[in-house]
Amino acid sequence: MLFEEELEQQVVEEEQVEETPLEEKPEVVEEVHQEQPQPEKEEKAQYIDFASVKVNNNLVLSITEASKTVDQIKKAEKVTHIIFTALTYLFIVALALIVIFPFYWMIITSLKTYSEITQEQQTFFPSVVMWTNYVYVFQHFNFLTYMKNTIVVAIFSTIGTLLTTIFAAFAFSRLQFKGREALFMVFLATMMIPGEMMVISNYITVASFGWITSSTHTQTLMEAYAAMIVPFWVSVFHIYLLRQNFKQIPNELYLAAKVDGKSDWSYLWKVMVPLAAPTLISITILKFMGTWNSYVWPNLVTEIPQYRLISNGLRESSFQNADLGTIEYGYQMAASILVTVPLFLLFIFFRKYIMKGVGRAGIKG
Amino acid sequence: MGIELLNFLKGKKKRQAGGNSIGLQTVEPEKVPEYTPGLQEDGKTIVRLTSNKKIKNPYKVSGIDDVASKNNWKAWLYLAPVIILVVIFLLYPLINTIFISFTKNYNYTTGKYDGFTLENFGIILHMIPYQSADGAAWETSFTSNAIPNTFILTFVTVPVSIMLALIISVALNSIKAFQKFLQTVFFLPYVTNSIAIGMVFSVLFDDAGLINFIFGLQHAGANGGPMQWIYNTPTYIAMVPLCLFIVWNSIPFKILILLSGLQGIDKQYYQAAQIDAAPKWKVFARITVPLLSPQILYLMITSFIGAFKEYNSIVAIFGKKGETLAGQKNMYTVVFYVYDNISANTSFAAAAAVFLFVIILIFTFFQFWASSKRVHY
Incomplete structure (x- = not known):
């Protein structure tokens, strides 16, 4: 807006005639004369013949647009800017409140009594804070069992994924062999296939390994873990991610390590893996989050509730009132909070890695 | 030294005579003593690695051939x-x-x-009659529920969430104070268990829930009862909480991508627009959106695919049966159908999965094709 004056400008010279030393006078007049030949919009500009006027050095150039001076325009702009910023903040904060509102509602519902939850007049704060909801949930919802299962599955599937990913990314980024690019393209192409295509056959495969309850066999806890861990030991996207990271490590380091008599193996673990640590941390956390959220596969491959993961446990435990058949929302929300809090803690501590990793990965889990 | 050796191996750079202080030394082949092992290239120069230490054998560089070998x-x-x-x-x-x-x-x-x-x-696809075990003459849940629901979900949630995310990220990008904090707040829905939050949505939309209370729908339902969003309600009403949940759940990722895209846009474009006194909406439509089009395309592809595969959110809100009307399977999506039929009708589940695969492929290629004409890179 400030530059608009260039388009339509009116130059008015305001002078204040004061007594000035005579020596300075000619200089000023010269300057003014230099400014005078304005090439554009001359017909609009009003000029004062400075040569005929007694000019001193207190020249003030005043540019106006639509009969407003610069100061007025500046002020108006400032006001619109402030209003606009305020509106932006209002909009953003309102949306942010909407976004976090479900969390708030989850918390306060978990602390309400059943009658308060279902009463017609909804309250935004529990009139009686029911910590006993949590006591009930700990007694009736096998939180610790599910959590143990989830953590075991997360740890082992993460370790497996990290190992296969590191090896593959190393081979694809540093070693040379016939058909490297072609093989990598095949890998990338598999990312296009929806996971649902695989679920059916993977289910059959896992069943043929004897990891699933069948007519002749009852699943053990170890088999349930294996069924939930092994199919997720490979992640093409993470290989791609780590390969890009490995490629940034200068080749000279590799050759220097070779000269020092280091094998590929020790170079990989002593140089590349430490240098790619941020990516590896991101992969680990995203994998953990993925396991924490995984619902479909554990639901398919496990029969016994105690073998399942936390999302399954949460969905299954309906907290139905045995007499009325109604759902005890207070208990349900308390259980939901127990499931959500660990993820939040993870987020608080690893916010940077999570947001960076998600930004590049874009895949939940 | 590594660089020297690399150049040596590649033969790109002329080797310097004399070697350097670290101990790379080149010698003319004639003068090479017989005992010197080392790397030899085109019979002209031999590089011997030396060190200040007195050692019995000169360094042997082992495994170097791995680097160049094609048969590793x-x-x-x-x-x-x-x-x-x-x-x-x-x-x-x-x-x-x-x-x-x-x-x-x-x-x-x-x-x-x-x-x-x-x-x-x-x-x-409801073209051939099928005598199922429970006596139904047609397999209908795929065509009458799964496909329409999937398409509705996709075409409602994808544009809405992308537009909303675009507006939020532009607004977020324009502010300075609390930007990081607000960005984190908007990211929170990503860091949740979708089953847990889906249950919260089903509480919010419950008969006696907050939505009915706020919008005064406590007597808007059938027979003067409360508005029913989740139980005993037709599909189109049940879609409301479902779509809201999906949008809520999918916005954080989009904001993250768009915001990083926005921060990568050269400020000069905006300064030029300022000089021309372009109005804000025009700046948005003519500069921001075109320059963000790679990110928008990426989000469109990923969220189209994601919406086609919607499953968890339905289980979270409506339960494992995927229905609001008992026995109707009316909240089925394509993926829901696949999972539900894996053990009972494996062939049907596989056919539905192949169907999904083909649809996703078609949409992805279509979007690439459309964007090759419109996307500004």
Whole structure:
């Protein structure tokens, strides 16, 4: 807006005639004369013949647009800017409140009594804070069992994924062999296939390994873990991610390590893996989050509730009132909070890695 | 030294005579004493690695040939675990699923089937009658529920969430104070268990829930009862909480991508627009959106695919049966159908999965094609 004056400008010279030393006078007049030949919009500009006027050095150039001076325009702009910023903040904060509102509602519902939850007049704060909801949930919802299962599955599937990913990314980024690019393209192409295509056959495969309850066999806890861990030991996207990271490590380091008599193996673990640590941390956390959220596969491959993961446990435990058949929302929300809090803690501590990793990965889990 | 050696191996740079202080020394071949092992290239120069230490044998550089060799068996050793896993859990299932979709009455426990047929696709697409075990003459839940629901979900949630995310990220980008904090707040829905938050949504939309209370819908339902969003309600009403939940759940990722895209836009464009006194909406439409089009395209592809595969959110809100009307299966999506039929009608599930695969491929290619004309890179 400030530059608009260039388009339509009116130059008015305001002078204040004061007594000035005579020596300075000619200089000023010269300057003014230099400014005078304005090439554009001359017909609009009003000029004062400075040569005929007694000019001193207190020249003030005043540019106006639509009969407003610069100061007025500046002020108006400032006001619109402030209003606009305020509106932006209002909009953003309102949306942010909407976004976090479900969390708030989850918390306060978990602390309400059943009658308060279902009463017609909804309250935004529990009139009686029911910590006993949590006591009930700990007694009736096998939180610790599910959590143990989830953590075991997360740890082992993460370790497996990290190992296969590191090896593959190393081979694809540093070693040379016939058909490297072609093989990598095949890998990338598999990312296009929806996971649902695989679920059916993977289910059959896992069943043929004897990891699933069948007519002749009852699943053990170890088999349930294996069924939930092994199919997720490979992640093409993470290989791609780590390969890009490995490629940034200068080749000279590799050759220097070779000269020092280091094998590929020790170079990989002593140089590349430490240098790619941020990516590896991101992969680990995203994998953990993925396991924490995984619902479909554990639901398919496990029969016994105690073998399942936390999302399954949460969905299954309906907290139905045995007499009325109604759902005890207070208990349900308390259980939901127990499931959500660990993820939040993870987020608080690893916010940077999570947001960076998600930004590049874009895949939940 | 590594650089020197690299150049030596590549033969790109003329080797410097004399060597450097670290100990790379070149000698003319004639003068080479017989005992000197080392690397020899085109018979002219021999590089010997030396050190200040007095050692019996000059350094032997081992394994260097691995770098240049095209036949590196070690590389295959590193790749072996991944290749085995990819073949077992990615490539074989892909082929096998397509195979199953053409078999009749595939039994997933025994692996037996009654010959090949194209009927599976016809049956699930409601073109061929099918006598099911429970007496139904047609397999209808795929065409009458799964496909329409999936398309509604996709075409409602994808544009809405992308537009909303675009507006939020532009607004977020324009502010300075609390930007990081607000960005984190908007990211929170990503860091949640979708089952847990889906349950919160079903509480919010409950008969006696907050939504009915705020909007005064406590007597807007049938027979003067409360508005029913989740139980005993037609599909189009149940879509409201579902779509809201999906949008809520999918916005954080989009904001993250768009915001990083916005921060990468050159400020000069905006300064030029300022000089021209372009109005804000024009700046948005003519500068921001075109320059963000790669990110928008990426988000469109990923969220189209994601919306086609919606499953968890339905389980979270409506429960494992995927219905708001008892026995109607009216909240089915394509993926829901696949999972629900895996053990009972494996062939149908495979056919539906192949159907989904083809649709996703078509949409992805279509979007690439459309964007090759419109996207500004």
